Amino acid sequence: MPKIRLTKVHCLATGETGKNGDDLYIRYRADSGLEQRFPTGTGSGMSNIKAGEDWNVDLVISYRTALRIDLYDNDTTSANDYLGYHNYNEADAEAPHVYNTNSDRDGQYEFYTEPVATRGGGDERDAPPRGGPGR
Numbered sequence: 853m854p855k856i857r858l859t860k861v862h863c864l865a866t867g868e869t870g871k872n873g874d875d876l877y878i879r880y881r882a883d884s885g886l887e888q889r890f891p892t893g894t895g896s897g898m899s900n901i902k903a904g905e906d907w908n909v910d911l912v913i914s915y916r917t918a919l920r921i922d923l924y925d926n927d928t929t930s931a932n933d934y935l936g937y938h939n940y941n942e943a944d945a946e947a948p949h950v951y952n953t954n955s956d957r958d959g960q961y962e963f964y965t966e967p968v969a970t971r972g973g974g975d976e977r978d979a980p981p982r983g984g985p986g987r
């Protein structure tokens with residue numbers, strides 16, 4: 853099963869204008885599962901991010917064939933602003949990638965991901981039989 857680490861979200865330009873930065877959180881959905889929010893709850897994972905800065909997310913996500921990650925700016929006094937998304941496929945879990953979220957708003961961002969090594973790296977059939985030899 854593919855597994856990736858969303859290492860960071862890089863800000864190229866903020867959606868907020870003036871001296872206010874964006875307050876980032878993501879929603880993600882592995883395959884046809886339930887959409888999840890990170891961080892859970894209602895807050896942001898990084899508040900007041902500015903152009904050139906990173907949100908060091910460090911979130912590991914497993915999926916079978918498809919993963920979608922959506923990026924938002926949290927707002928307390930108005931509706932949250934959508935900042936784009938990326939769809940990952942199986943091959944995306946095999947090498948580091950940087951993808952622009954292709955936001956159609958002022959806020960411009962990139963997702964950085966890395967592969968997560970499968971523990972042991974071997975085929976499960978190589979594991980010794982459970983319980984050892986029978987007597």
Ligand SMILES: [Ca+2]
Nearest residue numbers: 875925926927
């Ligand atoms: Ca905001």
Ligand SMILES: [Ca+2]
Nearest residue numbers: 868925927933
């Ligand atoms: Ca906003």
